[in-house]
Amino acid sequence: xxxxxxxxxxxxxxxxxxxxxxxxxxxxxxxxxxxxxxxxxxxxxxxxxxxxxxxxxxxxxxxxxxxxxxxxxxxxxxxxxxxxxxxxxxxxxxxxxxxxxxxxxxxxxxxxxxxxxxxxxxxxxxxxxxxxxxxxxxxxxxxxxxxxxxxxxxxxxxxxxxxxxxxxxxxxxxxxxxxxxxxxxxxxxxxxxxxxxxxxxxxxxxxxxxxxxxxxxxxxxxxxxxxxxxxxxxxxxxxxxxxxxxxxxxxxxxxxxxxxxxxxxxxxxxxxxxxxxxxxxxxxxxxxxxxxxxxxxxxxxxxxxxxxxxxxxxxxxxxxxxxxxxxxxxxxxxxxxxxxxxxxxxxxxxxxxxxxxxxxxxxxxxxxxxxxxxxxxxxxxxxxxxxxxxxxx
Amino acid sequence: xxxxxxxxxxxxxxxxxxxxxxxxxxxxxxxxxxxxxxxxxxxxxxxxxxxxxxxxxxxxxxxxxxxxxxxxxxxxxxxxxxxxxxxxxxxxxxxxxxxxxxxxxxxxxxxxxxxxxxxxxxxxxxxxxxxxxxxxxxxxxxxxxxxxxxxxxxxxxxxxxxxxxxxxxxxxxxxxxxxxxxxxxxxxxxxxxxxxxxxxxxxxxxxxxxxxxxxxxxxxxxxxxxxxxxxxxxxxxxxxxxxxxxxxxxxxxxxxxxxxxxxxxxxxxxxxxxxxxxxxxxxxxxxxxxxxxxxxxxxxxxxxxxxxxxxxxxxxxxxxxxxxxxxxxxxxxxxxxxxx
Numbered sequence: 099x100x101x102x103x104x105x106x107x108x109x110x111x112x113x114x115x116x117x118x119x120x121x122x123x124x125x126x127x128x129x130x131x132x133x134x135x136x137x138x139x140x141x142x143x144x145x146x147x148x149x150x151x152x153x154x155x156x157x158x159x160x161x162x163x164x165x166x167x168x169x170x171x172x173x174x175x176x177x178x179x180x181x182x183x184x185x186x187x188x189x190x191x192x193x194x195x196x197x198x199x200x201x202x203x204x205x206x207x208x209x210x211x212x213x214x215x216x217x218x219x220x221x222x223x224x225x226x227x228x229x230x231x232x233x234x235x236x237x238x239x240x241x242x243x244x245x246x247x248x249x250x251x252x253x254x255x256x257x258x259x260x261x262x263x264x265x266x267x268x269x270x271x272x273x274x275x276x277x278x279x280x281x282x283x284x285x286x287x288x289x290x291x292x293x294x295x296x297x298x299x300x301x302x303x304x305x306x307x308x309x310x311x312x313x314x315x316x317x318x319x320x321x322x323x324x325x326x327x328x329x330x331x332x333x334x335x336x337x338x339x340x341x342x343x344x345x346x347x348x349x350x351x352x353x354x355x356x357x358x359x360x361x362x363x364x365x366x367x368x369x370x371x372x373x374x375x376x377x378x379x380x381x382x383x384x385x386x387x388x389x390x391x392x393x394x395x396x397x398x399x400x401x402x403x404x405x406x407x408x409x410x411x412x413x414x415x416x417x418x419x420x421x422x423x424x425x426x427x428x429x430x431x432x433x434x435x436x437x438x439x440x441x442x443x444x445x446x447x448x449x450x451x452x453x454x455x456x457x458x459x460x461x462x463x464x465x466x467x468x469x470x471x472x473x474x475x476x477x478x479x480x481x482x483x484x485x486x487x488x489x490x491x
Numbered sequence: 492x493x494x495x496x497x498x499x500x501x502x503x504x505x506x507x508x509x510x511x512x513x514x515x516x517x518x519x520x521x522x523x524x525x526x527x528x529x530x531x532x533x534x535x536x537x538x539x540x541x542x543x544x545x546x547x548x549x550x551x552x553x554x555x556x557x558x559x560x561x562x563x564x565x566x567x568x569x570x571x572x573x574x575x576x577x578x579x580x581x582x583x584x585x586x587x588x589x590x591x592x593x594x595x596x597x598x599x600x601x602x603x604x605x606x607x608x609x610x611x612x613x614x615x616x617x618x619x620x621x622x623x624x625x626x627x628x629x630x631x632x633x634x635x636x637x638x639x640x641x642x643x644x645x646x647x648x649x650x651x652x653x654x655x656x657x658x659x660x661x662x663x664x665x666x667x668x669x670x671x672x673x674x675x676x677x678x679x680x681x682x683x684x685x686x687x688x689x690x691x692x693x694x695x696x697x698x699x700x701x702x703x704x705x706x707x708x709x710x711x712x713x714x715x716x717x718x719x720x721x722x723x724x725x726x727x728x729x730x731x732x733x734x735x736x737x738x739x740x741x742x743x744x745x746x747x748x749x750x751x752x753x754x755x756x757x758x759x760x761x762x763x764x765x766x767x768x769x770x771x772x773x774x775x776x777x778x779x780x781x782x783x784x785x786x787x788x789x790x791x792x793x794x795x796x797x798x799x800x801x802x803x804x805x806x807x808x809x810x811x812x813x814x815x816x817x818x819x820x821x822x823x824x825x826x827x828x829x830x831x
Contacts, residue, residue, distance in 0.1 A: 175624055222816050228770075229563045229620050230765075230815055233757055236565065240754055241808040250797035374750070378628055385625060424639040431632030435611065438622040438629070 106283025111458035118462045125457070137299070141292045142259030142280075149291035151403050153363040156298035159399030160305045161356025161478050162384050166398075167349035169381075170390030171313060173325035173354075174346070176376050178219070178235030179240035179353040182212045186354025187361040188246070188263075192256050195266045201362055205301065208358040209351045216350020220343045239377040243369035269294050298359050305355055310350065321345050375427075379406065382430050385437050388444025397445055405430070489491055505818035513777075514812065523791035531787075533666035539783035540776070541738075541743050542755075544679040547775035548734030549749075549756035551686065551768055552727040558724045558766045560617050560702045566607070566631040567731050568753030572746060573634045574600035574732030575739050576642050579649055589652045593736045597729040604728025608721045634718040638746040646748075651740035675737045682733060683693065683772065686726070695722055703766070751804060755782070758807040761814050764824020774822065782806055 115122035141149045165179045186208040193199040193207060222234055257263060269477060271293035277284055279296060281289045289393045312318050320341050323331035332338050361367050383402040388394035409430065412421035524532050547570065556564045564570075574596045581592035607630060615622045653659075653674035661668040690696035698719045701709040710716050734756075735749055742748050755778060763774025782803050789798030798805070820826045 169621070173621075175620055177624070177628075179828070221810065229561070230819060232565075232620070233563055233761070234811055234815055237754055237757065237811050240750070241804050244804050246803060247798045248802060357523055378632055381625070381628065385621075389621070406695045422640055425636050425645065427639070428633045428636035431629040431634075431636065434625045434629030434632065438615070438625040442622070 105437070112456045114458045114460065116460045116462065122459060130363040132243065141295045146285075146288040146291040149288065149295050151407070153291065153294040153298045154360060154397075155399035155403045156295070156302040157356050157359035157363050157399070158380065158383065158402040159356070159395045160302050160359055161353045162380060162387070162398035162402070163305060163309050163379060163392075164352030164354075164356060165384050166389060166391075166395060167309065167313070167321075167352065168346060168377075169384060170394075171318065172321045172342070172345045172349075173234040174342070175229065176235040176346070176349075177232055177381065178238035178242075179350065180372050180374075180377040180380060181238050182216060182350040182353040183357035183376075183380075184242055184246075184367075184369075185215060186212050186357030187367045187372065188257055188357075189354070189360040189363040191263050191265055191367045195263065196256070198267065201267075201269055205355055205358050208354045212354025212357075213347045216347035216354075217343055220346025220350070236374075236377070239374045243373045258368070260369065262366055262371075264366045265361065268365050269297060294363055298363060301355070301359055302303040305352060306392070306395065309352065311416040313392065317341065317344065328452050337357065379430060380432075382434050386433055386441070387442055388446030391444065391446040394444055394446045405433075506822060508817045509814065509822065513781075516781065516785070519792050520788055523788040524784075526791065527788065530665035533664050535783045535787045536780065537672060538661075538667055539666045539779040541669075541675050541741075541777035542782065543776035543778075544672075544675045545734050545738040545752065546756050546759045546779055547772045548679055548682060548737070549731050549752065550760040550763070550771040550775050551683075551755060552734070553760045554765060554768050554771045555572045555686075555723050555727045555730070555761070557686055558768075559699060559720050560612075562612070562617055562620075563621050563627075563765075564640040564724075564727070565627040567727065568749040569631040569638075570600055570604060570728050571731035571735035571753075572749040573603075573638055574728070575649065575735040575749075576638050576746075577745060578732070578736050579642070579647060579739075579744055583647075585624035589650050593652060593733065596736070600732045601725040601729040605721045605725040608724035609717075612724075613717055613720070625752075637744050642746075642748060646743035646745045649736075649744045652736065655740065655824065658772040671740070678733070678737060682730065683768075686730075687770065689726075697722060717775075722817065753778075754804060755807050756792065758810045758814075760821075761811050762821055764821030766825055767821065767823040770821060770823025778807065781810070 100132070113125070115125060119325035140152065144152070161179070161183045164182070165176065168174050168176045168179065189208040190201070190204040190213050193204045194201065199207070208425075219235070219238065245253070247254050247259045249255075249259075268289070271279070271281060271289055275293060276289070279292060281292060284292070307456060313321075320331065320336040323334065323336055324338060324341060328338065357372070360371070364371070379402055380398075383398035384394070387396075387398035387403055406426075413419075413421040413425040414423065437444065443450075534675055535796070539692070541630075552567055552571075553564065576601055578592045578596035581587040581595055582589050585592070595822065610621060611626045611630065615626075616622070651671060653671040655669075655671055659670040660664060661670075688696075690700060698709070698714045699722065701714050702716050703721045706716055711718075712827075727759060735752075739748065742752075746813070754808070756775070759775035759778045760771040761774070762778060763770030763772065765771075785795070785798055786803050787794040
């Protein structure tokens with residue numbers, strides 16, 4: 099909310115609030131309720147396959163949250179986070195299939211595994227600047243599906259190679275959750291779909307809060323400082339190398355959790371679900387939703403799942419052309435180009451601008467007890483609204 | 492100066508490590524090579540040379556753009572792919588002679604490259620990398636979609652510009668050197684000659700070298716930098732199409748056929764140095780040779796039994812990673828001074 103405090107004063111806002119006044123609080127509550135109620139109601143009114151898709155959105159949202167940390171907040175361009183997402187998904191699948199580990203427990207394991215591999219791949223990020231890193235990670239995205247099919251070391255046997263692997267123990271509602279979520283009386287597919295939706299939404303919410311705290315912590319600000327001015331950050335005492343590897347590793351870990359969630363949502367994993375096409379698709383979801391914005395990840399998750407679903411139908415219904423579904427990829431490409439030109443902050447920043455036009459919040463005077471903290475938070479938020487631009491060379 | 496001193500002056504720790512790694516690979520390869528006999532070895536070398544030539548042409552296209560702008564064109568492979576489809580259209584559907592079709596396709600994709608530079612890339616600050624990544628990826632996706640939509644997703648037969656009958660080959664030491672391979676290498680050599688002539692002997696080449704050396708200074712002395720960069724993109728577009736048409740007969744033609752090759756070209760350019768044309772040519776032949784040797788003899792090396800030809804991409808990835816880790820400028824690239 100404090101982001102509005104720094105917005106320029108528009109000509110005639112519809113509503114004006116004093117920050118912290120009771121009207122302002124009511125407005126905030128109503129605003130959040132407008133977002134939360136559809137989230138809670140949607141699974142009960144939509145058909146079960148749509149609910150399943152929404153559950154996938156939660157997984158992609160967390161994956162994009164991880165990517166955003168690197169691309170948006172650190173200005174390091176990684177195109178290979180899809181490989182970490184895949185790694186997380188396969189970790190979960192293999193743990194469940196071979197050791198019958200419960201789904202919940204596979205998440206921290208996937209986190210640790212992806213953190214380690216992220217640090218390993220992130221080590222080059224120390225030396226590799228800008229587009230070189232994009233190049234390495236792009237090659238990683240291409241190589242990952244092939245690595246899964248290697249027959250040595252039992253890799254192909256565990257991953258299922260070309261065909262992928264089904265989860266032996268699927269996510270199923272327990273009796274308690276059945277009554278808690280009012281699932282009794284629904285048919286089986288919707289029971290499972292609604293249960294998965296809420297489980298994955300909960301995990302995504304936890305990941306979101308974690309990431310929000312990381313971005314606003316000392317480490318997060320160090321990260322943004324490196325992005326905006328590397329030399330300046332180093333002079334101010336940010337340990338560049340350690341911070342970069344740490345950033346890369348944490349973001350990989352989040353991407354991995356997203357993958358684990360996707361494995362849970364889809365009940366199966368396969369090499370084609372984590373290939374270079376998805377690298378482009380998630381990149382598109384990220385930048386269209388808004389790089390360097392926390393809330394962008396939710397929109398990004400929705401975009402990744404539903405654009406895939408709707409783009410082929412969209413191109414089919416272009417008047418006079420009625421293009422074949424092959425052209426769906428052209429839509430993704432066009433979106434990437436258009437975002438670069440016209441919407442560098444993505445949907446979220448456009449929404450923020452719109453909100454600033456409609457609602458004006460008069461900032462309250464900082465409280466005397468902790469003034470420096472309040473201004474620091476405002477500063478971090480304001481920085482968060484701009485897309486990463488590395489000014490140092 | 493003695494040779495040893497000269498070597499020491501040129502070699503940094505990074506390149507010493509790289510050459511050492513190469514030496515380890517070579518040593519590991521010696522037993523299976525001796526085991527396989529000279530004929531098989533020669534055959535594998537010959538087979539790799541053709542790939543090397545194609546990687547070289549594609550790598551040069553990447554280097555031309557990187558050298559001038561420090562940008563990497565992720566759409567390069569798909570520009571080449573689209574040009575090859577155009578060429579297929581002209582010769583197979585339109586009945587044009589292959590060479591004429593190749594030249595026509597090269598001209599069209601050169602124009603396309605110049606247009607992409609002018610319309611999509613020039614408006615952005617080259618030091619801000621994200622927009623350029625988005626745009627080149629976007630262009631790649633659009634080209635792939637259109638190729639798939641126009642010509643379909645199934646593999647097409649592409650006519651070779653060289654004689655390809657089973658007996659069109661030289662026999663050297665029992666191994667076969669196909670005319671196609673010789674032709675591809677000859678075309679590559681000719682192309683190199685043309686590029687060097689343009690860069691060293693013409694006014695536009697001089698402008699291009701000035702821009703690659705220092706954009707600001709070039710602009711101050713009156714070089715039209717935008718137009719010069721556009722020329723680089725056009726040249727890169729034409730070149731990559733040429734490389735792709737040389738190899739399409741072998742790999743068959745589909746919308747994804749250049750993507751894998753593109754990664755190898757990246758590996759070649761990275762190994763040779765992303766701003767060195769000659770280096771990337773050498774890098775291309777080294778990459779192709781390593782690929783051919785490791786996938787050919789890998790089964791006999793303990794621990795590399797899984798390394799068959801469909802895993803060749805793993806080699807390219809490992810190579811990119813190792814080079815960038817230990818010698819980011821590549822073997823022959825210019826080392827840039829980093830302040831932090």
